[in-house]
Amino acid sequence: MTKVGWSFVETAARLLACGEREVVLGDLLESNESAWQALLDVFGLALRREAGFWKDPRPWVAGFGVALPSSFLLMGVSLSVCCTYQRLINHRVYDVWWPTGHEGFSLLLCHIFLLIAWSWAGGYLVGSVSRRTLWASTALCFLPSLICLGRFPLEALSKLCLFLFLLPATLGVRQGMRNVRISFRSAFLLALTVTVLMTSAWSSKALWILNWALIWPAWYLVATTWRSGEEGRSGSRPMHHATYTRLSLR
């Protein structure tokens, strides 16, 4: 195999996990295959590994159950927060179809907190259950944004307003991927606060009915932290939520 061919094979092998990459490259060197055949072998293995991840329901849940619908809903909330802020602070009046209504400062603060909490919890969930398929969840997250940017005129507002949710969501994804441990008490407190604030916004007619779907990542965190706490108490080795994920994705 030529040096150039081998460098292509080594680059392609980056698609594989570190330990497996070394073994596979060693095997390919030993069998002295052509660069083209070695490339096909590496891509074939990477494809099989990727397909293997999708046999688990979790990447599907992360992509189609959280990333796609949440990003669509959170874009709406981001836009609503921006419009309300502009109306309250800069006294800018928008057309009737803009998502700003009668909210005052207290509801604006409530929406800002909810936006951060929803985004972070959704991001944490996606990061922890779909570490190896994060590229797909990210693509699904950006899909509604691309559609909205293409279809809706946003001259009155900066386009960045659509993406306010991305910062806390990215933080959540990073923490989910890094196995940042969350105590049951913190998870419960977060879910409870989100529920109370959502109920309050709902009673003030300041919450879209579909936004209730954004509550489940927070309660999912409560369930998983409770489960890992139960296992710790029952004497078995306490396992972090992300460890379950890693094992299930192997």
Added chain:
Amino acid sequence: MLGEFEYLLITAAAGLGEEAYGAAIREEIEATTGRKCSIGALYTTIDRLETKGLLKTRMGEATPQRGGRAKRMVRVTPKGVLAAKHFYDAVTRVSRGASWVANRTGSAS
């Protein structure tokens, strides 16, 4: 019951004994069957068999021939031996009387 490729892999690994690792198993399968064995099929099957408890793997030594890269050594477990035996028995039983079996009783040609 094992699949055909799973059986081939276990048999090749058992035959190689202490020298069973990815590249050697692959070479053995290709030499005995005359079929191409892709690295993808090999390693995903090794993983599957290891999950079922039919194989055990460990990282072996690195050799200069492999550019200083480690081997993934494979060992067939007693459960794997039993599963391969069951597969072989089933194939032998089902093949009894088949026209392509050389020493079958009452063979036509």
